[in-house]
Amino acid sequence: MSKKILAILFAVVFPTLALANTYTLPTPNNDMIGKVTYDYIKPGKNIKQLARENDIGYYEILQANPHINPQKTYDWQKFTIPSKYLLPDAPRSGLVMNIAELRLYYYPANSNKVITYPTAIGMLGMETPTGTFKVIERLDHPKWYVPKSEIAEMAKQGVYLPKVMDSNPANPLGYYGLRLSARTYLFHGTNVPPTVGRRASAGCMHLYPENIKALYEMVPVGTNVTIVDQPFKAGWVGNTLYFQAVTPLYEDRQKWMHNYRPIYTKVIKDAVKQVNAKVDINWQKVKEMLKEPNGIPQPIGHIT
Incomplete structure (x- = not known):
């Protein structure tokens, strides 16, 4: 069977996956690429299957839905799908x-x-x-x-x-x-x-x-x-500066002694250096994002 035919069959069998990623x-x-979407637990399905259907990893879907107990999901429960990323x-x-x-x-x-x-x-x-x-x-x-x-x-x-x-x-x-x-x-x-x-x-x-x-x-x-290894990312969409955070890996948390400020500050300042302009940054919002990282990019500043 040719690769062309296999590709067509793949797109038919997995239409969402063929396009979503x-x-x-x-x-x-x-x-920035992608967008945040929403999906629901279908009858007889579970959170692991929902993650796979949306081309999302297990930790990703948990971080984006911190209010949900993965052991106690129910039919048609709504989930945030964090398919929006800073490169x-x-x-x-x-x-x-x-x-x-x-x-x-x-x-x-x-x-x-x-x-x-x-x-x-x-x-x-x-x-x-x-x-x-x-x-x-x-x-x-x-x-x-x-x-x-x-x-x-x-x-x-x-x-x-x-x-x-x-x-x-x-x-x-x-x-x-x-x-x-x-x-x-x-x-x-x-x-x-x-x-x-x-x-x-x-x-x-x-x-x-x-x-x-x-x-x-x-x-x-x-x-x-x-x-x-980049738990914190910053990047631009037009004149707006975005920040994305996930929980750092265990070994990074130990190495940095849970003091992430020097790390995320450098990431954000490096992004600001890319533009020859003054940037107004909402540092309070950055701190709020780091209290419970959900992996979804959010605007934190703009060119003034």
């Missing part, structure tokens, strides 16, 4: 992964589009690294070479893993992957989709099965990969 790249002086402070080319928001941005070459996907990242003690890398291999139905530590740990629980696991529904790599130049790290699929949008891996970044398939088909070997 692709945006026109804003002009160089603008940094990370990174080159707008190749793959840009912001581990703080558990989200990947892909800038296809020779295109005016940006595509974004939720991801899982490394657990505490198995952190996903930051830095610059390249895609060195595209993996179709990859085998999983099980780490000795994983074999030993699972054996304690009475589960005995093989040294090599062929591609099958139980393989945690899923059916597609992109290997980075730091060879032990990949973007890959998963056999447990509800873990997308969580800290749930040994350092790799895994995506919903339909998203890694789409990414695998688009991304060539040699693509640049930039991995950043």
Whole structure:
């Protein structure tokens, strides 16, 4: 079956996902994509399924709906879908992964589009690294070479893993992957989709099965990969300055001793430096946003 036919079938089977995560790249002086939407828990569904249907990660939907108990949802309960983003402070080319928001941005070459996907990242003690890398291999139905530590740990629980696991529904790599130049790290699929949008891996970044398939088909070997850690982002839409905040990762909270002021102040001031004008900033609003970060960009200033 040709890739063209597969793409058509994908758009038919997953019409919302095929469109929801692709945006026109804003002009160089603008940094916002997407919009906040709303959706409802359908009968027989749960919050994890709602997140996947809207191409949102688990932590994202929880942060955007802090008043909702994920264990006590009900039919037709309304949810805010935080599908509005400031682009990370990174080159707008190749793959840009912001581990703080558990989200990947892909800038296809020779295109005016940006595509974004939720991801899982490394657990505490198995952190996903930051830095610059390249895609060195595209993996179709990859085998999983099980780490000795994983074999030993699972054996304690009475589960005995093989040294090599062929591609099958139980393989945690899923059916597609992109290997980075730091060879032990990949973007890959998963056999447990509800873990997308969580800290749930040994350092790799895994995506919903339909998203890694789409990414695998688009991304060539040699693509640049930039991995950043940016819980606070600031950017422009016309003459208005926006700020976006998520809860920093645990290790960042410890490193910064919960004193985020130097971090977010620098982010905002760096954005102001991009314009040759006086900017009136509502610092009180910034502080209010940081009391309960919801991951949704909000206006905090404007050119005067």
